[in-house]
Amino acid sequence: MHARKTAIAASAACAFVLLGTGSALAGTGPAPAPDARRAAPQSTAPSAEGNPKSLKARVAGVCSDAYQIGTTAYIDRGGARAASVKQFYSPRCKQNYGYVWVWQSFRDKVKDYDVSTGVYSYSRDEIVGQDWWSQTNAQEFWSLPAGTAGECTAAVGQLRAPGDPLAGQAMTSKRC
DSSP states (O other): HHHHHHHHHHHHHHHHHHHTOOOOOOOSSOOOOOOHHHOOOOOOOOOOOOOOTTTHHHHTTOTTTEEEEEEEEEEEEEEEEEEEEEEEEEEETTTEEEEEOOOHHHHHOSSSSSEEEEEEEETTTTTEEEEEEEEEOOSSEEEEOOOTTOOOOEEEEEEEEETOOEEEEEEOOOOO
16 A cells, blocks of 8 residues: 555656646746845846846837846857847736847957847747847847737847858747
8 A cells, every 4th residue: 555655646746747837928937036126226227137227128118127038048159159148028018028238258359240139929930029230339239029928939139240141140948
């Protein structure tokens, strides 16, 4: 009898591990803890982490409660990291956003590059909210709002230096 109870408990534990927690729609994944959100600085300075309260974020229409979802992806050029790509979600506005942060080490070497970012929708098979910047030397880039909260999504970013025939690109993890 004891062996049978142990086997049933082990089977249940294995099933729990295999089933996991299920899938989550964009924005339904773990949000920052409420205390962490309140403790976050109210600065409007741009940052590598992505600040939805920065001037460029506001100009792009990013809602101030947006937070990062999924993993950070990286654009490499010549074996060195050149930019970070992130996806953000706003629970209040129910919008997703792509974000690209060009690293200072790249900016120190390359002037007037091209950048784009947006949110890839797996169900639509298209990039939503995409925006482009040509011949810029800025560091922070936000896509336009993407109404993709109920879809599987990933942020995409591209960075092309003058003389490069193709842009380097990266895509964050898929969020469902």
